[in-house]
Amino acid sequence: MSNKIIQVAKQRWLSPRIYIYSILLLLLAWLMHRHVQPQIEAGQPLREAESIFVEPARDDLPVKDSELRSVAAKRLPLLVLVGKHSEDLTSLREALLVDWRESYSIVLLQADADTSVLRYFQVKTSPAAILFTPDNEERARYDEPLFNAESLNTWLKSLQ
Numbered sequence: 379m380s381n382k383i384i385q386v387a388k389q390r391w392l393s394p395r396i397y398i399y400s401i402l403l404l405l406l407a408w409l410m411h412r413h414v415q416p417q418i419e420a421g422q423p424l425r426e427a428e429s430i431f432v433e434p435a436r437d438d439l440p441v442k443d444s445e446l447r448s449v450a451a452k453r454l455p456l457l458v459l460v461g462k463h464s465e466d467l468t469s470l471r472e473a474l475l476v477d478w479r480e481s482y483s484i485v486l487l488q489a490d491a492d493t494s495v496l497r498y499f500q501v502k503t504s505p506a507a508i509l510f511t512p513d514n515e516e517r518a519r520y521d522e523p524l525f526n527a528e529s530l531n532t533w534l535k536s537l538q
Contacts, residue, residue, distance in 0.1 A: 453512050457482040457534075461505035462490045473527035478534060482509075509537065 390396070417423075457478070461467040471486045478484065489495040489504060499508055506521040507530060520533050 454481065454483045455512055455517070456510040456514075457484045458499065458508045458510065459484065459486045459505065460489055460495060460499055460501050460508065461486070462488065467505055470527055470530070474530060477531060481538075482534070507533070509534075 457474070459467050459471055467486050467488075471484055474482075474484055487495050487499075489501070495501075496504070499506070501508075501521065503521045505525065506519065507525070508516060508520075509518045511517050518533075518537055520530065522529065
């Protein structure tokens with residue numbers, strides 16, 4: 379019985395498959411080391427592993443902290459108005475604040491200089507209004523070609 383076990387063990391250990399796998403493993407480790415070595419020598423942080431199964435991370439929110447300072451103090455749903463400077467959304471925001479100051483935090487984002495705002499919020503038409511819950515989940519989106527305070531008031535009332 380012990381001779382049979384020894385014979386099977388010898389056959390497995392003397393199999394060329396084990397040596398080929400070992401050489402490939404060492405080759406892979408050497409290639410990984412060679413790839414990372416210039417970054418280590420330059421003192422750069424190593425990049426995180428990128429996977430095809432993980433959704434690429436969005437860029438950081440392209441909004442200054444000062445623009446969101448008034449929102450941070452309240453735990454209200456957030457209404458984001460995204461538009462361009464040519465579309466006078468400041469007066470629209472002021473009109474909405476009269477009726478909805480207690481119900482929503484209303485933020486105006488101008489996307490003229492930086493189109494990353496449009497990409498971040500996935501806005502296809504400008505102007506657009508996006509409503510977020512207090513937990514930062516998108517609840518609704520209003521992106522009609524032309525809208526005004528009355529149409530947004532009607533839309534917000536339909537959501538309550």
